[in-house]
Amino acid sequence: MIRFRPLEESDLPQVDAWLRAEHVAEWWRDPVEIAVAKRQAALEGRRQVEHYVILENERPLGIIQTYLVADYPDWGRLIGAEPEAAGVDLFVGEPDAVGRGLGPEILREFARTVVFSRPETTAAVATVEEANIRSWRAFEKAGFRHVRDVEEDGLPHRLLRLDRRYAQ
Numbered sequence: 001m002i003r004f005r006p007l008e009e010s011d012l013p014q015v016d017a018w019l020r021a022e023h024v025a026e027w028w029r030d031p032v033e034i035a036v037a038k039r040q041a042a043l044e045g046r047r048q049v050e051h052y053v054i055l056e057n058e059r060p061l062g063i064i065q066t067y068l069v070a071d072y073p074d075w076g077r078l079i080g081a082e083p084e085a086a087g088v089d090l091f092v093g094e095p096d097a098v099g100r101g102l103g104p105e106i107l108r109e110f111a112r113t114v115v116f117s118r119p120e121t122t123a124a125v126a127t128v129e130e131a132n133i134r135s136w137r138a139f140e141k142a143g144f145r146h147v148r149d150v151e152e153d154g155l156p157h158r159l160l161r162l163d164r165r166y167a168q
């Protein structure tokens with residue numbers, strides 16, 4: 001069973017270790033120190049992002065986050081999304097848990113139980129590097145549609161979107 005619990009300060013050493021795992025470092029563009037500092041800032045209320053730990057049968061596997069496009073207007077303009085849409089990012093940090101089909105299940109469950117639990121949220125959106133096939137396939141298998149291509153940080157990305165009416 002997949003569920004999510006809010007990230008806590010005591011999770012940060014584990015997050016640091018996950019970010020250093022080869023399969024995460026390959027795709028996570030923030031340097032480890034910055035990625036950890038961003039989560040620390042969110043825990044202290046200095047960043048408007050909700051962070052969660054992904055649990056499979058209570059075992060922590062990685063982290064997932066969501067934020068309102070309204071709080072990140074430059075990104076909203078870049079991807080052409082409305083302020084009521086919510087961004088989603090994740091990584092599965094435990095090496096033995098990737099490539100087993102868990103990603104789509106995590107994304108489907110997160111959309112249903114977290115993102116769309118806020119009644120005004122219209123859609124879940126994510127930008128995924130074109131080269132990260134495993135990631136955008138996982139989003140597609142969770143029901144996200146590839147709506148257009150966007151350039152982010154100088155790299156080609158796919159914009160993936162799940163509208164509320166298609167979330168199960």
Ligand SMILES: CC(C)(COP(=O)(O)OP(=O)(O)OC[C@H]1O[C@@H](n2cnc3c(N)ncnc32)[C@H](O)[C@@H]1OP(=O)(O)O)[C@@H](O)C(=O)NCCC(=O)NCCS
Nearest residue numbers: 023024027091092098099100101102103133134135137138
């Ligand atoms: C991205 C991630 C969440 C996907 O979850 P996952 O459980 O590993 O994904 P799945 O096992 O469901 O695989 C998804 C699809 O990619 C395919 N796939 C798996 N490994 C692949 C690889 N190395 N290359 C290409 N496709 C691959 C799978 O076959 C599946 O597609 P299919 O059903 O059409 O065959 C997870 O791999 C992860 O966290 N990776 C590290 C960090 C990362 O990339 N985060 C996302 C940043 S946007």
